[in-house]
Amino acid sequence: MAICSTTLALVGLSAVSPAMATTEETPAAGAAVAPSPEWGPSGSGPRAAQPLSLPGRAPVEDGAVDHRAADESAPSSSKHLLTFANDGAPGAVRVEVRYRQGNGDLFKEVSPLLPPGPSSWTTSIQGDARDLFIEVHDASGALLEQWGFLGELPSGDPSVYWSTQILSGEILGYTVIWS
CATH class of the missing domain: 2.60.40.2890 (Domain of unknown function DUF5300)
Known part of the structure; x- marks a missing residue:
């Protein structure tokens, strides 16, 4: 988790423009990171990664998703x-x-x-x-x-x-x- 947090913080810091890089205007590293789609709706942490190859699943054409992005625990x-x-x-x-x-x-x-x-x-x-x-x-x-x-x-x-x-x-x- 520390590696992921560090990576996210570095990605967030690299998104800060040089004009914003003054010490009094630079937001904290955690605040500069936008939530990624891998984070659950509660923001409590990343969801389990989907393997690229699953039994019963087949590759699909470009631009398509071959895994479920929706919440499988939905009613x-x-x-x-x-x-x-x-x-x-x-x-x-x-x-x-x-x-x-x-x-x-x-x-x-x-x-x-x-x-x-x-x-x-x-x-x-x-x-x-x-x-x-x-x-x-x-x-x-x-x-x-x-x-x-x-x-x-x-x-x-x-x-x-x-x-x-x-x-x-x-x-x-x-x-x-x-x-």
């Missing part, structure tokens, strides 16, 4: 819980979920390869998310199904599952419902 009413079930499907699949958070950050999460059967995968989507896209890919990466929900998300939680019922002229396939 469940501010989140949508996406559940994917692969029971009855003919093969293993991977689910890709992309959405834009209210602050403009783009998130992309990819499930592990889910074999057919009772395996399932769940992820949380922040409540202020917009423009949700869900894709189901087979083991080779080929796109099997995709859905897009532009703008504000419907209320409830989305579920994606393998359906054997005839829906809209389709006999078999993945279906998404909001409950």
